[in-house]
Every structure is written in structure tokens, then in C-alpha cells.
Amino acid sequence: MKTTVNLRDLTILVADPSSYTRRVINGMLRGFGANKVVEVEQSTGLFQALSTQKIGILLCDLNLPPHGGLELTRAIRGNADNENRTMPILLMTSNTSEKIVKSARDVGANMVVAKPMSPNSLYDRLSWMAFHPRAFVDSPNYFGPDRRFKIEGFPGGVGRRKGDQVVNVSEETGPALAQNDIDSLFTAARSGQT
Amino acid sequence: MSPPKSTTQDVAIFFPDTRFERMARRSGGLTREEAMKGAQQQLDQIKPDFEPWLEKQLQDLRLALGGLNDGAAFSLPMDTGQRICAEVQDTGTTMGFSLVTFVANALYEILETVKAGAPYDKDMVTCHVDALFFVVREPYRNMSPDDVPELTAGLRRLADIASISPAKDE
Numbered sequence A: 001m002k003t004t005v006n007l008r009d010l011t012i013l014v015a016d017p018s019s020y021t022r023r024v025i026n027g028m029l030r031g032f033g034a035n036k037v038v039e040v041e042q043s044t045g046l047f048q049a050l051s052t053q054k055i056g057i058l059l060c061d062l063n064l065p066p067h068g069g070l071e072l073t074r075a076i077r078g079n080a081d082n083e084n085r086t087m088p089i090l091l092m093t094s095n096t097s098e099k100i101v102k103s104a105r106d107v108g109a110n111m112v113v114a115k116p117m118s119p120n121s122l123y124d125r126l127s128w129m130a131f132h133p134r135a136f137v138d139s140p141n142y143f144g145p146d147r148r149f150k151i152e153g154f155p156g157g158v159g160r161r162k163g164d165q166v167v168n169v170s171e172e173t174g175p176a177l178a179q180n181d182i183d184s185l186f187t188a189a190r191s192g193q194t
Numbered sequence B: 001m002s003p004p005k006s007t008t009q010d011v012a013i014f015f016p017d018t019r020f021e022r023m024a025r026r027s028g029g030l031t032r033e034e035a036m037k038g039a040q041q042q043l044d045q046i047k048p049d050f051e052p053w054l055e056k057q058l059q060d061l062r063l064a065l066g067g068l069n070d071g072a073a074f075s076l077p078m079d080t081g082q083r084i085c086a087e088v089q090d091t092g093t094t095m096g097f098s099l100v101t102f103v104a105n106a107l108y109e110i111l112e113t114v115k116a117g118a119p120y121d122k123d124m125v126t127c128h129v130d131a132l133f134f135v136v137r138e139p140y141r142n143m144s145p146d147d148v149p150e151l152t153a154g155l156r157r158l159a160d161i162a163s164i165s166p167a168k169d170e
Helices: A019-031 A043-052 A069-078 A098-107 A119-131 A179-190 B019-024 B032-066 B076-092 B098-115 B122-135 B149-164
Strands: A011-015 A036-040 A057-061 A089-093 A111-114 A136-138 A143-145 B012-014
Touching (some): A011 A019, A019 A119, A036 A043, A043 A057, A057 A069, A089 A098, A098 A111, A111 A119, A119 B019, A119 B032, B032 B076, B098 B122
Parallel strands (some): A011 A036, A011 A057
Antiparallel strands (some): A136 A143, A136 B012
């Protein structure tokens, strides 16, 4: 049986400074079946949307003015009174340097997707987040998805936890060619490489 | 929210059971194939507006950067230029203009080196802006960077030169 993703009636918040980029992302999401897409161009609008609506998932540009996606993610995860604290956050960026991707992971983003995005790359990541949920870690220094992302065994070869699964994502063929490298940076946390 | 799965002294691990997971897993969703088809239909509807939008962005880019001279410090016009490059780069490939994304990215990187202190090279920037106007035309508009190796190699060399230029003396 084929996996399906149902985005109907789920409020999706798209935060990007470019109106045309928002339109493209909105179009992709509607093509995926979404019918409630909220767009904001600045972080002030983002916080307003978060305080007035039940947001299912946030797609946020890394350079969203004026605070930037990293700071916003940190703020959302850090606010214990915010009911959206655990919502999935997907950061979008054309700067996919290792430093940026690690920073995104370490402030609590669920995933990073490389721009320009293809429908393939976006759908795969939405599907991944829906069907391979990650535990959240609440510690004095970090609140967010477990950064030990793809399960490959504990450092030092202790072994795999019962119930751990390898996540399969289709091979990238579109423009986001560096996406696998991005994903592997999340992977590396588990194997103690970062 | 489910109770903590495990706790140590100051660490709790739990599954938050988000609205996204609950709703996305409902029956009645789209398969991957259906979603791709739907997304492509939506992008096809948007596509006719892309070229006028792109043309306007490139005109604004030329306007923003055209008045700057060699050695100029990073300034508002360069910030505007970088923002336009980012927007063009973010949508170009998605709308089938891979070369536009490539050149916009190269110019973005050059402006980034200026922001980091490298001297502004008017000729280098003008070359990239002209290249952007060039690659939106036929027959280049739907080509990929691999289709025009000489052009891409030339722009990469320029970007390399920009990245190793010494910073200005204070």
C-alpha cells in the first residue's frame, strides 16, 4: 500500500521575505493537497501568526528579516509557554554550508531543505517528518528534536535501540543536489562525528 | 503530549505527538505521484508570471549596482543587489531557469566577499549582471550550467578571484 500525506485543513505557515518564493512554495503545497497556507514576510508576522493560529508546520527561510530563521527557531523552542513549541520547523536556505546546517540542527530545526526547492525535495521531507517522528529532547542546554537523526547505532558500537528505524528518502534528482549532504550532517550527530 | 519516555537527571525525552503528524497521516491524502502531478500543475500556472517578474528583478539589480564604483564599501545598494540575487536564485531552477540560478548565486557570493571586506570590482559585478540578462534569453534560458561549461568556468574563475582578493587596509 502506498504512503499518502494528507495536508488538507492543516495550517501551514510559510515565512519567506520574497513574495515570489512564497508563491512558488504555496503552489507546491496546494499541489500536495494543502488548503490552508498562511504566508508571512517578516518575523513580526510570524510571531503574530503563531500567537493567533494553530500552526501545523512552519517552513521558514533562514534569512527571514529581521531576526533570521536560526534565532526564530531558537526562540520558538525556548518558549515553554508556547503551544507551538514542538511543531515541526523546516528551515529553507540556499546557503547549505556545513556550519549553517549544523547551526540549524543545534537550534532545534527538524530539517533543512536546500533552495531552490523542487516539489520532490519538499514532499519527501514533509513525508519524512510525518511518518518518522523524532523524539524531543528537553535538557538544560537544548530543547528540540533528537539530533541523533538517522539511526545507525550508538557511538562506540554499543548497538541499535529497539524500535530504531533507518529512514529512507528517495534519491535527489532535482535542483537540491546537496540535500543528501545536508541530511547526513544530521546523521553525523548519532555517530559522534560532530 | 505523551509522558516522558525516559528521564535522567536533567534530561527528558518524549514524543510530542504533533498536530502535523496526526493530520498528515489521516487517510484521504495524496500519494507521491499525485502530489507531484498537483504541484507541477500549480507551478505551470505560476510560470507565465515568472518571466515578467524576473525581468523586473534584473532591471532593479542593474539599477541598484550600476552606480557603484571600484572599491566601494558594502552599502545599501549592494544589500539590495544581494537580496535580489537571493530571490532570483531561490526560484530560478524551480521555474526551469537553472543558469539564472547559477549566475545569481555567483553574484551573490561575490557581494558576500565585499561584505566580508574584499574590494568591490565594478567590472566583475557588471559582467555577472550582463550574464544574467544574457542567460534569460533563448537559447540559454532552459539550459543547465553543464550545457555551457565555458561560461560557467569563466564565472567560477571570477568568483575565485573575488574570494582571494585581499581586504582593504583599514
